[in-house]
Amino acid sequence: MSARSCAGFLLGACLSAVMVAAAPKMPASPPRLPASPPRLPASSFAPANTLKLPNGVTIVSQPSDQSQLVGAQIFLPAGLQQQPLDKAGIAAIAAATILASPVEGDQTLERVAENLGATVSYTLDPTDTRFYIESRASDFPRLLHDLRSALRNPALALFASFQAKAMTNANDVTKSPLETAYAMVRRVRYEGTGFAFPDAGNAISIANVTRKDLQTYLRQAQRANGTVIAVAGAANTDVLNAIAREFSDLGAAAETTAPAPRAVERTRQIVAHRNIPSPWIAVAYAAPNQYSADFATMLVIEALLGPGGDVHALAFASNTTAPMEYLGAYYQYEAQPGSLIVFLDGESTSVDQAVRDLETGIARLRDKNLPPELISEAKQLALGSYYLSATDLNQLSWLLGRSATSPDGVQFENVLPQRIAGVSAADIRRVAQHYLAKETVAIVLPQPQSH
C-alpha cells in the first residue's frame, strides 16, 4: 500500500507545528527587549588549548577553576560509517564490551566509575565512538587508566552475551515507528556505508560478527591519527599529564577511510508497516556536514523548519534510552554527507497533506528571498539553540572535540555564532536550492489489520 492510496484516510499531525515555525511573525516593535539583538561577543566560550602528542593524538582542553569536576570526551576514529557493511552492529558490541571489561580485579570499568560517583559512558557517532568520563579531577587519572586498560584488554569472553543483547536491541528498534522511519531514510541516503544500517545493526549483520572480528575492530579503532581527547572543567596539569601518559603509546595503525555513500539520484518514497495506531513520516534531504561553509546557513534553515532536538537526540548511547517520539526537523550534520530530516506523525492530518505542506514550505525556501524579520528571528533561534546546547561538561567537551577537528581548530566554536549571525536571505535561498531537492520520504503505516 502506498501513501497515495491512503490519502484521505490516514491522519497527519505535526506539520501544523512545523508550518507555524516556518512562518513566524515578529511584532512591529518588540516589547522591552532591544529591537535589534545585542552584538555577539568575539569569544563566546572560555579559552581553549590544543596539544598534539608526537604520535598524532590531539588533546584539547578548556580549563576552569570554578569546579572540581572534569568532563572528557575520548573520540576514537571508529564510528558507524566505518563499520564493515556485513557486520553492522559491531561498533555497539565493541563499546559495550569496553564498559563491561574488568579493570581493577573483578570490577568492571563501569562499576569502578559508579563507586566513585563518576560516570563512564559511550555514544556511537557516524564517524567516531566516543567514551565520556565525568568525575572529580582527582579521580580522573585512575578512570582514564582503567579505560585504557579496558581498551588494551577488552573482555572478549563476554562476546556471546553482548552479541545476544545486540540482537535483542536490534529487534526492539524495529518496533519503534520513529526508529523505523529513521532507518529507512538512512538506508537510502547512506547506502554503501555502515551508517545505512540501524545503530545496533540488524539480525543478519550482528549474526555475522565473530569474536575475531571484534578483536580486530577494537584494535583498528585504537590509532593515534584521528584520536581526539577533549576535556572541559577542572582540566589541571594532573589531568592533562594523565591523558598524555595514557595515549602516548597509541600507534599509527592503518587508517580505515569511511566509504562514501552512493549518491541519491532521485526522489524516493518508501513504505513500511508496523503495529502502531497512526502513521509516522520522515522526509529527508541532503545537507552540508558540520565543517561545510554552508553549515551555519543550514542551521538557520533548521530553525525556520522548527527543530525537534539536537544532533544527538537519536544517537545510540549507553546511558540513554532511544526516544519513542521525535517531531520536527532533525539535522544530522556529523555524518558525511549530512542530512536534514523532518519527522511528522500522522495523527491529525493526511499523510499526503502533511508531505505536501512540508514541500510547500521547502519550495518557499528555495524560490523566494524570505523577509528580513523572519530571517532575523530564525537566526536568533539558531543562536539560542547553539548556546543552550552547551551547558554541561558533557556537551561542552563534545563541542570542544568537534571544534578541534574542524578546519578552524578550536576557534570553530566561537566562529560559528558569527557565521550564523551573518546568514543572509540569499544564502538561505542558495543553500536550499543546492541541498533541499531530491527528497526521500519514508512512511511507516499501521498494519492493515489494525485499521
Place this chain on the structure above:
Amino acid sequence: MDWRPRLRLWNMRGALAALFSSLSIAPGFAFAAAETPQAPAATAEVLGQTQLNDGLTLVERRANISPSAALEIWIRCPASGYGASRPGIARLAVLALLEKKSGDTTLRELFRRAGAQVGVSVYHEGTEIAVLAPSYQASAMLETLAGQVLHPRVDQSAYLAARQRLAAQQVATTQVPDQLLRDSLFSHMFASGPLHDPTYGDAQTLANLSLDDVNAFLGRAYVPANEIVIAAGNVDSNDISRRVSSQAPPPANAEPMPDSALSPIGVTPTTLQRSQASMGGVGIGWFGPPIADEQASTAMDFLSDYLTRPGTGLVAQAVAGLYPTVNFYGQFITLRNPGVFFISATGATLDPDAALGTIRESVRKAVAAQLSKPEFGRALDAFRTHLLRELQTPQQVADNYGWYFTQGATGYSPSATDARLGGDYFAQVQRLTPAYVSAIAKRYLSTEPAVIVLPRGPLPTAVNAAP
C-alpha cells in the same frame, strides 16, 4: 507543564527554616522529637547573595564555562493560596503572568523568539519562573523578566489564556502515574495546607477562580520579601545588579506561609481507583527531619543517594532486579517541617504489592545495619561527586538557590559553595559519620510509611480517586 527534566537530587529540596511551630500536628500522630542539630546554624552570608532595600533577594553566580545563563525568579507562596484552599491558584497566576501581552507579544513568546527557553514550575510552597538564555542576551532578558514579574498584574486576555493552558495541564497530569502517586501521597501525609493539595488543582476549582482572584493572589504573594532573583552562568554581575535594581518594586508586607497539618499514617495502603488503562505503581513516604535540623537533613540526603540513586542505590537495584524496565524514583524532599522521604516505582508490568514488598524489605535491611567505615567513606565521597555533577549547569545552580529560598534557608543551599567545597551544606556533609547516619535512618525510616498503590489497569481520575 515543565519544559525540562528536573534535577534528581535537589529539585524539591530545601533547607533550613526554623519553623517548627508553623506546623500543627494532628492528634494521634506520634512523630519523633526534633533532632538536636549537631552543626551550627546557617552562616549569615550566602555566596553570591545580596538583599535590596525593599527586601528583594538577589543572587548572582558567575561561571564562564558555558555561554548561557539561567535567569530565575522564585516566589515563596502557597500553591493553594491564602485563606480558604484554592488549589491551582498559584499555577494559574504564574501562567497568566507569562501570557500577559506587551504590544502583541507575550513574555513567553518574546523570549522564545529571542532564542531563550521559558518555563514555570509550581511547587506546594514556591513558584519558579525560569529563563535559559544565551549569555549575550542575559542582562536585557533579566531586566524584562523582572519588569513584568516584580510588578505583577494581569488582564482578562492573559487570564483566559492561562485558564486554557492550565485546563490542558490538568488533563495531561492525570496521565502521569508518578505525579499521581506523589500528589496522592502528599494529600495523605498532610491533612491540610499547601502541602495537602495538588498544585494543578482540579477543573472545579479552576472554574471558580476569577481574574480578581488571580490579581489578588499576585498582590499578596509577589512581594519583594517573598522573592528571589537569581542569575547564574555567564553573566555580568554589575550589569545584572543594576538592571534588577532598576525594576525593584516598593517594599510590602509579606504574609507567612500557611500551616500544613500532618495526618496520622495508617498501616493499610491506600489504593487509587481507576478509569482507563495504564501502568501500575506504588508510592511510599516517610516523614523526615525538618530543614532546621541541617545535619539530619543532610544525612537523609546521603541516605537518599545511597538507597535510591538509579543504577547504584540499594533499593533502586533491588527493584530493578525485579522489574528491569521500571521507572524508579526516590529522594528526600527537604521541607520546613517535616521533610518527606519519597520513593515511587511505576511500570507496565509492575505488580505494586511485589514492588512495595521489595522496597520495604530493602529499606529495612539498610536501616538495620550500620555501614562499615570504609564503605561509608566511599559512599560519602561518591555522594559529594554526585552533588557536584548535579550542580554543574547554570540552571541547576539557580534551581537550588531558589528551592532553598522558598524553604527559608538560602544559606544551606548546596549551590552556595565554591570550588573548594566551602559553604554550609558541604560542611554538614563533612560532619556525617556512619553512626550518625545510622541513627537518623533508624529514627525516620523505621517508622510506618504512608503507602499509595496504583493497581495495573485504568488510571484514576480526579473524581474517582478515593482514599
